[in-house]
Amino acid sequence: AQSVSQHNHHVILSEAASLELGCNYSYGGTVNLFWYVQYPGQHLQLLLKYFSGDPLVKGIKGFEAEFIKSKFSFNLRKPSVQWSDTAEYFCAVKPNQAGTALIFGKGTTLSVSS
Amino acid sequence: NAGVTQTPKFQVLKTGQSMTLQCAQDMNHNSMYWYRQDPGMGLRLIYYSASEGTTDKGEVPNGYNVSRLNKREFSLRLESAAPSQTSVYFCASSWGAQETQYFGPGTRLLVL
Numbered sequence: 001a002q003s004v005s006q007h008n009h010h011v012i013l014s015e016a017a018s019l020e021l022g023c024n025y026s027y028g029g030t031v032n033l034f035w036y037v038q039y040p041g042q043h044l045q046l047l048l049k050y051f052s053g054d055p056l057v058k059g060i061k062g063f064e065a066e067f068i069k070s071k072f073s074f075n076l077r078k079p080s081v082q083w084s085d086t087a088e089y090f091c092a093v094k095p096n097q098a099g100t101a102l103i104f105g106k107g108t109t110l111s112v113s114s
Numbered sequence: 115n116a117g118v119t120q121t122p123k124f125q126v127l128k129t130g131q132s133m134t135l136q137c138a139q140d141m142n143h144n145s146m147y148w149y150r151q152d153p154g155m156g157l158r159l160i161y162y163s164a165s166e167g168t169t170d171k172g173e174v175p176n177g178y179n180v181s182r183l184n185k186r187e188f189s190l191r192l193e194s195a196a197p198s199q200t201s202v203y204f205c206a207s208s209w210g211a212q213e214t215q216y217f218g219p220g221t222r223l224l225v226l
Contacts, residue, residue, distance in 0.1 A: 009154075032212055043204065044157075044217040051212075090156060094212060101172055102147075102215060106156040 002027045004093050006105035013081050013112050021076040021108050023091030030096040033074040035065055038088045038107075047089075050074065061085070083114040116140055118218035120205050126224045127195045135190040135221050137205030145208045146188035147215060148172075148180060150201040157204065163188055164211055195225045 007022040025031065035047040048059025055067040065076045074091060091105040121136045139146065144165045149157040149172075159172030163182040177199060179191045188207075192199060202222050206215040 034214065036217075043219045044206075046214055046216075049214055096212060098211075099170075101159050101162060104149075104157040106154060 002093070002095060002100070002103050004091055004103050004105040006089075006091055006108050008108045009106070010109045010111070013110070015083055015112055015114050016080045017112075019076070019078040019081050019085075019110070021089055021091075021110070023074045023076065023105060025072050025074070025091075025093040025103070027072075027093065027095045032094040032096065033065075033067060034092040034094070034102075035059065035063070035074070035076050036090045036092060038090065040087065044090065047076070081110070081112050083112050086110060086112045118205055118207055118216055120203075120218040120221050122221060123219070124222045124224075126226065127192075128226055129196060131195050132191070132193050133195065133223075134192075135203055135205075135223075136187070137189065137218060138187045139205075139207040139216075140186065141207060141216065142185070143207035143209055143216075144185070145211055145213075145215075146182065147206040147208075148178070148188070148190045149204045149206065150174065150199075151204060151220075152201050160190065160203075192223075195223075197225045199223065200225045 005024045033050040036044040037047045050057045050067045058064045088107045090107045094102045118139045147162040148160040158174045161180040163169045166185045181189045204220045205218040208215045
């Protein structure tokens with residue numbers, strides 16, 4: 001079965017530190033890739049997505065992610081985090097195959113201290 | 115443009131009671147979804163509707179039923195609530211199955 005792994009359950013950083021959240025998936029075919037963010041008490045919002053083209057995608061609020069097909073990875077990065085980035089981050093993968101659903105990772109909680 | 119709306123925001127049920135969670139979207143999306151979110155489990159798909167008139171089971175459909183009432187509305191019904199169904203429920207919609215999903219604000223359900 002397809003799955004999405006987010007390696008870090010909880011990440012704690014100080015403001016201005018750099019961030020990288022890992023995401024790997026298990027599916028050999030073509031995929032669409034997403035990162036969603038959930039701020040405390042709010043619903044999920046799209047940070048960025050990759051469908052095709054340049055494997056380095058830029059999203060909102062200074063986030064970016066790189067798709068490395070050979071590693072089945074789609075890691076999220078931000079050069080300098082802010083306190084307001086404190087949230088839960090979800091990687092999601094949609095195989096380009098009829099009848100398959102969007103698969104979410106278990107999420108990574110990011111806590112940024114000021 | 116409200117996006118995806120859900121009612122109610124919060125509900126407390128006793129074991130065995132039934133209820134329906136409502137979801138509506140005003141983006142003219144074809145596909146709609148119901149997820150549940152539990153701590154440490156991420157989001158798990160309960161049911162989805164790829165288009166009006168169709169519904170399919172997701173990863174955790176047991177204990178739930180759905181109705182795609184029309185293109186805008188997709189409801190989730192718990193016929194006999196159990197404590198294991200205590201969760202936060204999110205509805206989402208998208209243009210098509212491959213496209214970005216947009217989420218509602220969620221319904222927090224507590225089953226005693």
